[in-house]
Every structure is written in C-alpha cells, then in structure tokens.
Amino acid sequence: MSGETPPREYVESLLSKGAYKVSNQPTLEAYVDAQASGDGEYYFEANKALLKIYNSQKSLANTDKMATVLLLALVESYPSTDLLALSYLLPERYAASEPCKSVLECSELLDSCRFVEFWAGLSKIPTEDPSLKALVGRSTEKLQRGILQVLSFTYKSAKLDKVLTVLNLKDSAGLTQLKDPCLESVSGDTVVFKSTVDNTKRNRVFQEGLSYNAIANLMAKVSAE
Known part of the structure; x- marks a missing residue:
C-alpha cells in the first residue's frame, strides 16, 4: 500500500485482525493523511488504534500525526466527544507540546463556546506538516456548521x-x-x-453571547446519540 491511499475497507480488515499491531502503523498513518486531505472518510476507530x-511503541510516535488525529476529531465530529476520548490516549508530554497543545487549546475554547477566541486559535496552530496544514485549511465550513448546530440546540432565533x-x-x-439544514431563514x-x-x-433568543451552562447538557445529549 506504499504511496497509495488505503481504502477504508482495507483499514477495517486490518483492525479486525488485530487493531493495535505495530505492523498496522504505516497504513493507519496513511489513512490519517487521507482523512486530513478529504480523500478518506473519517474513521474514529482507526485513529484511536494509531494513538x-x-x-x-514510544519510538514510533509522530506528534504531527497525533495532532492531525485530534484535529480530525474536532473538525469531523464536533459537538461529539470523540476528541475527549482520544485525548485520554495522549501522553502528557505530547499534550503539552506543539502542535498537539494548540489543537487541545482550540478544543477547550470550542467546548466553552468561546468562539471568537477559537477562530483566532485555529489560525495559529503550527502547520509545518502538510496533512495538518491541509486539514486546517479545509476545516472552516465544517466547524461553522457544527457551531450553528450548537446554537440551534438552544436558540430559536439570533441576531x-x-x-x-x-x-x-x-x-x-x-x-x-452554508445551506445548513438547521437554518430556517436569514432575514x-x-x-x-x-x-x-x-x-x-x-x-x-440569542443576543448578548452564549452561556456554556445553557447548552452543555444538550451537547452531551447529541454526543451520546
């Protein structure tokens, strides 16, 4: 599979035979890159297996791939709890270093509904890795849709x-x-x-800002579904 995008079916077959085999690493990393570029379907279980x-095998750890896995969870599944689950698999020394540190900080801002600060933080994620850079570049619309969904959980209208x-x-x-299905009208x-x-x-009616406490339970409810 070297140099090629592994099909999801192939990745699934590897996981079924032994998800955490070290020999799976190159394929799982290649599939992370495919997800980041939009050429592969988001696959939580494969990303978890890679972490x-x-x-x-600490000697095999790739911090750029770790950060990409975390950001994929944020971009593809918000407002679910995928990133929270993956963060428990991240050793503290990696969580405290870049680029994982910036991704986790963005997640905290998003979960706290500090959206303006979130967008600023997203733009500052170190993106020397091509896959991470590609993911940041194409993440805006999906994240905007996720935030709209969060607003619609609690508010019927907004300024x-x-x-x-x-x-x-x-x-x-x-x-x-955006043509998001949660929107009824913009007038x-x-x-x-x-x-x-x-x-x-x-x-x-959403006017002066968001209260995290007001929507946290609803976000948890949606994440559980």
Missing part, C-alpha cells in the same frame, strides 16, 4: 451580527451559502433556526 500503537461573529463570517451571504437582522423540541420549549 494506542504510539502509546505502546445576525452575533451569529456572523461566532462563525467568523463577514456577511449574511456567507451564512446563506434582515435576524437568523431563525428550525424548530426543535429543545429550542422551542425555551423560546430563547
């Missing part, structure tokens, strides 16, 4: 300028282009989210 191999700020967008055209200075059991029973 476990690094844990068992347009506030939504644009937390999504790091300049105007309503960028918001409309004037108001964004209306599609009605759900959660956002209608509260009838909240």
Whole structure:
C-alpha cells in the first residue's frame, strides 16, 4: 500500500485482525493523511488504534500525526466527544507540546463556546506538516456548521451580527451559502433556526453571547446519540 491511499475497507480488515499491531502503523498513518486531505472518510476507530500503537511503541510516535488525529476529531465530529476520548490516549508530554497543545487549546475554547477566541486559535496552530496544514485549511465550513448546530440546540432565533461573529463570517451571504439544514431563514437582522423540541420549549433568543451552562447538557445529549 506504499504511496497509495488505503481504502477504508482495507483499514477495517486490518483492525479486525488485530487493531493495535505495530505492523498496522504505516497504513493507519496513511489513512490519517487521507482523512486530513478529504480523500478518506473519517474513521474514529482507526485513529484511536494509531494513538494506542504510539502509546505502546514510544519510538514510533509522530506528534504531527497525533495532532492531525485530534484535529480530525474536532473538525469531523464536533459537538461529539470523540476528541475527549482520544485525548485520554495522549501522553502528557505530547499534550503539552506543539502542535498537539494548540489543537487541545482550540478544543477547550470550542467546548466553552468561546468562539471568537477559537477562530483566532485555529489560525495559529503550527502547520509545518502538510496533512495538518491541509486539514486546517479545509476545516472552516465544517466547524461553522457544527457551531450553528450548537446554537440551534438552544436558540430559536439570533441576531445576525452575533451569529456572523461566532462563525467568523463577514456577511449574511456567507451564512446563506452554508445551506445548513438547521437554518430556517436569514432575514434582515435576524437568523431563525428550525424548530426543535429543545429550542422551542425555551423560546430563547440569542443576543448578548452564549452561556456554556445553557447548552452543555444538550451537547452531551447529541454526543451520546
């Protein structure tokens, strides 16, 4: 498989025969690169297996691949708990060094709904590794959709300028282009989210900022589904 993108089916077959075999490392790393570039489907179990191999064979550990695995979990699964689960497999010395440190800091900002600071942090992740750079470059739209979903969990409507700020967008055209299914309408200075059991029973309007406590339970609920 050298030099090629391993098909997901092939990766699955390796995992079924022994997920944490050291011989799987090159294939799993290649599949991480494929996920980062968008050529491979996000695969949590394969990424977890790679981190476990690094844990068992410290001499094989690749910090750029570790950071890419963490960022994939953030980009592809937010607001689920994939990154939290993977972070438990990360030795402390790697978590405290770049580029893993910056990715984990971004995760904390996102989980705390400090969205403006999150976007600033994302742009500062060290990206000397080509795969990590590619992932950061194509992550914006997916993360914007994830944040919109979080808003829609709790709020039925929101001020347009506030939504644009937390999504790091300049105007309503960028918001409309997302074509996210949680959006009902963007009209004037108001964004209306599609009605759900959660956002209608509260009838909240997002205006002055997000309260993490207000949406944490809903995020946990969605992550569990």
